[in-house]
Amino acid sequence: MDSTIIKYNLSKKLGYKMEKIFLLVCILLFSNNYTKAQTILNMDGALEIAEVNSPTIIKSKLNLERSKESLNAQNAALKSKFNLSITPFEYSKDRVFNDYFSQWNTNETKRSSGTFSISQPLKWTDGTLSLIDRFSWQDAFSEFNNDNEKSFSNNLYLSYDQPLFTYNRTMLELKELEYDLENATLSYEMQKLNLRKNVTQAFYDVYQKQQSMEISQEEYNSQKKNYDITINKVDAGILAREELYQAELNMLNSDAELKTNKVQLENALDDFKQLIGMPLDEEITIVTDITFNPIMVDLKKASEYGLNNRMELRQREIDIEASQFNIIRTSSINEFKGNLSLSVGIIGTDEKLAKIYDTPTNNQQFAVTFDVPLWDWGESDARIKAAEASLKSSQVSFEDEKISILKSIRSVYRNLNNLEMQIDISEKSVRNAELAYEINLERYKNGDLTSIDLDIFQNQLSQTKLNRISALLNYKIELLNLKIQSLWDFEHEIPVLKKFDK
Numbered sequence: 001m002d003s004t005i006i007k008y009n010l011s012k013k014l015g016y017k018m019e020k021i022f023l024l025v026c027i028l029l030f031s032n033n034y035t036k037a038q039t040i041l042n043m044d045g046a047l048e049i050a051e052v053n054s055p056t057i058i059k060s061k062l063n064l065e066r067s068k069e070s071l072n073a074q075n076a077a078l079k080s081k082f083n084l085s086i087t088p089f090e091y092s093k094d095r096v097f098n099d100y101f102s103q104w105n106t107n108e109t110k111r112s113s114g115t116f117s118i119s120q121p122l123k124w125t126d127g128t129l130s131l132i133d134r135f136s137w138q139d140a141f142s143e144f145n146n147d148n149e150k151s152f153s154n155n156l157y158l159s160y161d162q163p164l165f166t167y168n169r170t171m172l173e174l175k176e177l178e179y180d181l182e183n184a185t186l187s188y189e190m191q192k193l194n195l196r197k198n199v200t201q202a203f204y205d206v207y208q209k210q211q212s213m214e215i216s217q218e219e220y221n222s223q224k225k226n227y228d229i230t231i232n233k234v235d236a237g238i239l240a241r242e243e244l245y246q247a248e249l250n251m252l253n254s255d256a257e258l259k260t261n262k263v264q265l266e267n268a269l270d271d272f273k274q275l276i277g278m279p280l281d282e283e284i285t286i287v288t289d290i291t292f293n294p295i296m297v298d299l300k301k302a303s304e305y306g307l308n309n310r311m312e313l314r315q316r317e318i319d320i321e322a323s324q325f326n327i328i329r330t331s332s333i334n335e336f337k338g339n340l341s342l343s344v345g346i347i348g349t350d351e352k353l354a355k356i357y358d359t360p361t362n363n364q365q366f367a368v369t370f371d372v373p374l375w376d377w378g379e380s381d382a383r384i385k386a387a388e389a390s391l392k393s394s395q396v397s398f399e400d401e402k403i404s405i406l407k408s409i410r411s412v413y414r415n416l417n418n419l420e421m422q423i424d425i426s427e428k429s430v431r432n433a434e435l436a437y438e439i440n441l442e443r444y445k446n447g448d449l450t451s452i453d454l455d456i457f458q459n460q461l462s463q464t465k466l467n468r469i470s471a472l473l474n475y476k477i478e479l480l481n482l483k484i485q486s487l488w489d490f491e492h493e494i495p496v497l498k499k500f501d502k
Contacts, residue, residue: 038283043203046276050199051192053277060191067184071177078121078170086114106143111136123170127162132345152353157345157363164338164368167328176325179318186311189497193484200480202272204473207286209265211469216261219462220254226454227251229445238447246451250458290472292423295479295490299413302486306405309487309495313405316398323391330387334373334380341367405485412482419475426468433461 051057090111098105113136120129134155141148163169230247233239273280307313343365348357373380437457443449483489487496 038285040287041284042287043200046199046203046272047196049278050195050276054195054275055277056191057195060188064181064184064188067177067181071181074174074177078123078174080118080120083117083119084114085117088112108141109138110140111138113137121170123168123174125162126168126170127160130159130161132157132159151349151351152356153347153349154356155345155347155363157343157347159341159343159365161342162340164340164370166332166335166337172325172328176322179321183315183318186315190311193496197477197480197484199276201477202268202275203286203288204477206265206268206272207288207290208469208473209261209268210286212466213258213261213265215462215465216254216258219458220251220258222458223247223251223254223455226441226444226451230451233447243451246455250451250455290469290476292472292475294420295416297413297416297482297490299410302409302413302482302488302490303406305488305495306409306486307402309497310401310405310485312401313398316394316401319394320391320398323387323394327384327387327391330383331380333383334376336370336372338368338370341365341369408485409482412478412485415478416475416482419471419478422471423468423475426464426471429464430461430468433457433464437461 090113091109092111093106093108095104095106097103113134115132115134117130117132119131121127122129132155135153137150137152139148139150227244227247227250230239230244234241234244269284270280272278273282273284278284343363345363346357346360347363348360350356350358437460440449440454440457444451444454479491483491483496488494489496
């Protein structure tokens with residue numbers, strides 16, 4: 001009986017163990033299915049994602065596409081247009097008064113017609129050349145002479161309309177759309193450069209917060225170790241209990257700083273993901289190399305290349321051209337202008353379709369019209385002066401933009417030189433702070449230094465490390481800023497973008 005009970009207990013225990021193993025396996029499988037892998041992201045990877053998914057770039061691409069399609073539509077509008085208009089059946093019956101015979105007359109008409117036309121706009125003259133063919137059949141009855149007439153007719157003619165003494169509207173609209181496309185292209189390239197700058201700044205901001213959290217973790221570990229040392233010394237009667245309170249306070253402050261830095265890192269990661277177009281729930285870790293490699297910068301070359309290639313200057317030139325177009329358009333208000341209209345062709349009519357051109361009639365038309373404004377109360381002059389003021393403003397903006405570009409390049413150049421000095425100082429400061437902390441840590445272990453004093457050296461070490469990282473990252477950002485301001489990469493001695501044709 002005892003052996004049976006033992007076997008039962010053993011089988012029961014084995015069953016419990018198997019059940020626990022089964023549950024553990026299920027938990028591991030479940031966690032593996034739902035745990036998301038963490039993405040390791042460097043600078044190049046972040047920029048590639050941003051150029052595809054960034055909302056700013058997407059909107060800029062759509063604006064570029066709008067400009068392209070608008071220009072395509074205008075070019076398509078300058079090609080020959082083919083049009084066919086058909087009226088299968090038309091019926092009318094009305095009663096009109098004939099003044100010559102002083103009597104009322106009833107007319108009844110049945111008609112079918114069609115018009116085929118080919119029109120060709122001429123962009124160089126702003127005229128329109130058209131070939132038109134109108135074919136119709138009608139059955140007309142008149143009560144006046146009690147006659148019913150059925151006939152076919154075909155009118156084929158060539159016409160030309162030409163505006164006179166005014167500006168070429170077709171060429172002006174086409175040129176404006178070409179400038180709009182160029183402006184949209186420039187804006188798109190500028191958005192990509194700005195995106196690169198913003199992504200770089202956000203990337204380094206996340207990296208800096210990662211480093212801050214790591215430094216806070218190191219500081220917390222050090223404070224915890226000091227706290228353990230203090231406990232042993234207090235228990236041994238080497239230190240007063242007040243030192244334990246201070247050591248505990250230092251450790252708690254370090255823990256609070258660590259948690260604060262963690263929150264700031266998570267917020268920065270969310271901002272970064274939104275900027276480059278990544279899902280907020282995707283886990284990422286930033287990796288980069290911030291090794292300091294000083295770059296030689298030629299200020300004269302940076303200034304000259306920036307003035308010759310900055311896209312903002314080309315945009316200001318486009319603004320000046322647009323202002324000049326506005327003056328041309330404004331000058332046409334209440335202007336003296338004319339129009340030339342010319343058409344030649346033949347028309348044939350007959351009751352039988354086969355004989356429609358047996359006795360054709362030549363049709364010619366020539367007309368010149370003029371629109372002569374007499375008095376506009378100074379409206380035209382006032383509008384022209386307003387347009388000229390807008391042109392002068394665009395010219396001032398162009399010159400001011402050149403000065404702003406030079407100022408930006410000179411400022412970045414000075415910042416780079418200053419940051420090189422700060423990096424050198426920060427490297428020496430970190431080495432000195434590490435030595436000072438190690439020396440004073442030994443003094444603390446020997447009981448020659450209080451927790452408050454040691455905490456000062458600990459904070460000093462953490463701050464110098466943060467200052468070094470900040471200086472290195474600022475140098476990287478300013479180097480990128482110089483590339484954007486001058487459009488020249490001094491690190492590789494190559495232009496940043498292809499030069500646009502003006």
